[in-house]
Amino acid sequence: MRRRHDRSLGRLLSIALLAVGLFGCTSGAGDVRPWTRDDHDPPNPGEGQGGKVAARPVASDQTDPGLIELAWQRNCSTCHGRAGRGDGPQGPMVRAPDLTDAAWQDRVTDAQMADTIRKGKNKMPAFDLPQPVIEGLVKRVRTNRAR
Ligand code: HEC
Helix, strand or coil, X not given: CHHHHHHHHHHHHHHHHHHHHHXXXXXXXXXXXXXXXXHHCCXXXXXXXXXXXXXXXXXXXCCCHHHXXXXXXXXXXXXXXXXXXXXXXXXXXXXXXXXXXXXXXXXXXHHHHHHHHHHCECCECCCCCCHHHHHHHHHHHHHCCCC
């Protein structure tokens, strides 16, 4: 007798729980939007544009030395190092030259440097940067000339 009572109580309980579960589900369904593409791929304006993303903010204010510095750190210091001595993490691998070298600096013109940056040279990749940024980078190289 006692067992039967327990069982019916158990069934009652499970029905109650089921009802709560169903109720929970139904009320929840109202809040949950159907899945859309946006849930998975939130729009990100910076995405999918490759290296040009870095160039854009730099171009908006060409004379800001902080932005030239940023351009150097993003694009150049991996090989050339912070001051241009060729001691960036990739410097030895590509044999990045010492850009602070005074004798080299005396030989090279600003236009030649700008040309190399724009077109690349051997292991040095080409950089499609706005002209004022390239000029700023050339100036930065000049600033680090060893005396
Ligand atoms: C992947 C490594 C690498 C990166 C990144 C790199 N360079 Fe170079 N760079 C080199 C190498 C290697 C040379 C030597 C090329 C040669 O003469 O064969 C060089 C040469 C140069 C020269 C000397 C060119 C000349 O006239 O002789 C300048 C100036 C220069 N790089 C500036 C830059 C600037 C500015 C950036 C960033 C916009 C940059 N480099 C990014 C590897 C790199």
